[in-house]
Amino acid sequence: MYRVLLADDEGIAIDSLTYIMDKEFHDKCEVRSARSGRAVIEMAETFRPDIAVMDIRMPGIDGIEAIREIRKFSPATVFIVLTAYDKFSFAKDALDLGVMSFLTKPLDRKVFVDTMTRAMAGIDRTREQRSRELSNREKLDAVVPMIENGLVYSLLLLDNSPQVTASYCNLLEIPESYGFVALLACGDVASGHENPEQPKAPAPLTGSGDHLGNPIGTGIRLQKYYAKIREILKEYSAHAVIGQIMMNKIPVFIPYEAARMDYVERVRVIDRVRRIISRLKEETGVNYRMGIGSVMPLSDMRTSYREALRSLCENNETVSHADDLPVSCTYEQDYPIDLEKQLFDSVKNGNIRDAGLYADQFFTWMEKTQAATYENNVRLKTIEFVLWAEHIAYQSGGFGLYRFADRGDYLNIISDYTVAELHTWFVTKIRDAAEKIADKAKSSASSLTHRAKEYIDSHYSRDLSLDDVSRELNISPYYFSKIFKEEEGVTFIEYLTGIRLSHAKKLLAENKLPVKEICAAVGYQDPNYFSRLFRRSEGVSPTEYRESR
16 A cells, blocks of 8 residues: 655646546545645645655745655655646755656657556655565664674673674674673572662572572573663663573673773773663662673683672672772782783693793893892793693693602702793793694694594494584594584585595496495485586586596
8 A cells, every 4th residue: 555645726637637537546545635735745644655645835834845845755755747837847845855757748648657666666766675674673683692602602601702703793783892791690589688788798598699589580581681681771871781690690781992991990890880780670670780890802701701700709789890809919020920821821821932922021021120139039930830741731631740859850840940041941841832732722623624624534434413413422422523523624514525526536437336325325315416516626527527437
């Protein structure tokens, strides 16, 4: 149905246009009319026409001015201008207002019908496009929470691959390199906490560790409010990434531009979160608390998560921030804690180059700022870091068998080496620890890949899937797919296809079995699919390949 508004100061013209609309378009259109500029504007405000056929010359407000007014509240209306005068005298104003077509009086019926048909077709296209946009938005609204949960899961629970994180951030249009975790917990208020004006003594820890009772029951109740919680949390930050409910908690990752959050900003964040929690309680009838972790690089969100959890556990405020809690260890102002962290992160990740680089930078800092006054402390810090790096490598299995006496000469080295010699030894030992971890990971990946290839080579003729091989190796499909691609440079499917086509070519060269039987012999059930794969790989069909041998 199209809403059509006819505007002309001549009654006979209105009657003529109405007759044509009725005869040509029948019940496809709802038609109304007006005979002055003011009347057409007032009618358009309530009728909101899809198409308006406007005479230029009307008493009072003319057609051009009427179009201009209607455009303000009904921008999608398609305008067709009628005029008994030279249309070019009105062309500029009309074109500026987006008029679709000019029709001159006396009106040619066929031209009018063709013009209306084109206008209706344009409206149909606009409606279809709008429908597609709404459909896409619905799909996006359904998919975004899954993508967000994937990012939260990757940041907090998996090995936080930079490539995976970058992919998620790209999908969610997150440009920031830093962020922090806010952990929202729900539950029943513990006894004695009902009055927020009274001081709150620390409550015994519940099973959830957040001083809120009945975590499982409230977590189940929370499911029906999840969409509303997302909506309210998004008001805090449009880029807030919200995970799924875990028992009675929802992890929220909030991107942040800077590497640190100053005091003023921290207070502002806490105040705003308090308001959000009050609104959440009003909307859902559930009690909430929130713990907030420190700003960290994306690679260290698990630390921010642990801080957020600790914030929930170590006091019973509605909102608590990790930076406000008593800490077990603080560092003097000039101590390069970030450099220390980068050093050990590189060791853990088996990144030999970075481990050596950060070790060199850290020892250089000690030489320049500590060695002259605190040389013994430099020696102690050297052995502390080396032993801890090797501990990390031992824990990963990189050093193999642990022998109690393996490091018996370290005390002599620490005592006897000059600071310059100690610098070289320090960097070497840190690099060695990272290298052991890298070699272990590579050896493990190579072993798994070798076993996978053996299994594929022996079972390629079956209906073999990624899950089948992963199950045989007793590792997850995701991990197997990742290490196989890294080791072989091709995906599992590409490797399997190559093996199958290689055997198919051997069978075709023997020129005995029909192509259909060869297809089945190498693991394909659909001959047409087999032929397409073969042609894509070899440039010819299986039959043509056989004939060319």
